[in-house]
Amino acid sequence: MESADPASTVTTGGDDAVSPGEESPAGIRSDGSRAWSGNGRLAPSARAEWHRLTRRTVYRTLVMAGRPTYRARMLPGFLIVGAERCGTTSMFHVLKQHPIVFSTTLRKQEVHFFDVAYERGLPWYQAQFPLLVSARLTARGAGVAPVAFEASPYYMFHPLAPERINHDLPGVKLLVMLRDPVERAYSAHANHVGHGLETESFERALELEDSRLEGEAERIIADPSYVSYSHRHHSYRIRGHYADQIEHLEQVFGRERMHVVDSDDFFANPGPAYDQVLNFLGLPAHSPAFTPQNARPRSPMSEPVRAALEEHYRPHDERLTAWLGCEPSWRR
Numbered sequence: 001m002e003s004a005d006p007a008s009t010v011t012t013g014g015d016d017a018v019s020p021g022e023e024s025p026a027g028i029r030s031d032g033s034r035a036w037s038g039n040g041r042l043a044p045s046a047r048a049e050w051h052r053l054t055r056r057t058v059y060r061t062l063v064m065a066g067r068p069t070y071r072a073r074m075l076p077g078f079l080i081v082g083a084e085r086c087g088t089t090s091m092f093h094v095l096k097q098h099p100i101v102f103s104t105t106l107r108k109q110e111v112h113f114f115d116v117a118y119e120r121g122l123p124w125y126q127a128q129f130p131l132l133v134s135a136r137l138t139a140r141g142a143g144v145a146p147v148a149f150e151a152s153p154y155y156m157f158h159p160l161a162p163e164r165i166n167h168d169l170p171g172v173k174l175l176v177m178l179r180d181p182v183e184r185a186y187s188a189h190a191n192h193v194g195h196g197l198e199t200e201s202f203e204r205a206l207e208l209e210d211s212r213l214e215g216e217a218e219r220i221i222a223d224p225s226y227v228s229y230s231h232r233h234h235s236y237r238i239r240g241h242y243a244d245q246i247e248h249l250e251q252v253f254g255r256e257r258m259h260v261v262d263s264d265d266f267f268a269n270p271g272p273a274y275d276q277v278l279n280f281l282g283l284p285a286h287s288p289a290f291t292p293q294n295a296r297p298r299s300p301m302s303e304p305v306r307a308a309l310e311e312h313y314r315p316h317d318e319r320l321t322a323w324l325g326c327e328p329s330w331r332r
Contacts, residue, residue, distance in 0.1 A: 102147070135148070
């Protein structure tokens with residue numbers, strides 16, 4: 001088994017290295033600030049695939065059972081749209097603790113409706129969320145209407161997903177999580193290898209990326225029913241071109257409906273970042289348990305590969321800095 005990065009104290013849902021500092025089991029530092037619990041949850045191994053398939057069968061059965069009542073069910077008021085391996089799982093688990101925030105009926109994080117399951121239709125999607133009357137009863141006394149959400153990190157990168165989301169969920173808000181694109185690419189590769197989605201080494205996968213992705217985005221646009229395996233699972237370097245994706249989202253939704261979270265800041269000091277998310281969503285204050293999710297142990301990246309990727313991302317990070325109005329954490 002690969003060892004975890006020696007610089008990492010806790011490995012998060014995006015494989016981010018964080019230093020939580022001194023904290024109690026409840027995740028409260030000795031100085032009173034909120035912090036991550038040291039009891040994170042590791043990413044499932046490939047050996048648990050049979051268990052995942054069993055859950056998927058049960059999930060599909062229950063979704064079909066909810067189809068007749070889909071009109072009475074919630075639709076998301078906000079979505080976590082990416083980026084992949086940037087801590088979206090940890091953010092999902094933090095937000096679903098809020099008393100008036102509801103995920104899908106089976107607490108499923110990634111629905112992937114607007115990218116690879118769009119042909120199933122909006123009733124199929126809506127059938128996965130709680131009944132509105134039940135959510136209102138649960139949220140009684142909060143003074144704010146309940147809100148549903150899900151987190152599918154391919155939405156941000158898929159060429160058709162933003163327009164589909166805006167069409168079917170008018171007014172929906174988007175949360176975008178970003179981390180060092182070099183670490184994101186390496187984390188995605190480790191995750192895909194662990195799940196049996198990738199057989200090549202990281203270096204070889206980077207060499208093959210352009211040929212694997214050639215024409216795939218254009219094919220998705222030309223044939224909306226087409227699902228590209230390589231576009232979804234072999235896009236290591238290109239998904240770190242954050243400015244391209246952020247600018248596309250802004251064109252579709254407008255900046256006021258987007259909130260970008262720097263994942264390294266979130267994991268270094270989760271309280272303020274979480275409060276900013278609640279303020280953006282118009283939700284009352286809440287103090288969740290900050291527990292990192294979906295860790296994926298991995299060996300250190302080779303320095304030549306790291307240096308090449310850092311140079312590759314330099315112009316993309318400069319564009320992102322201009323959009324954000326400040327430097328992202330990995331360039332400070």
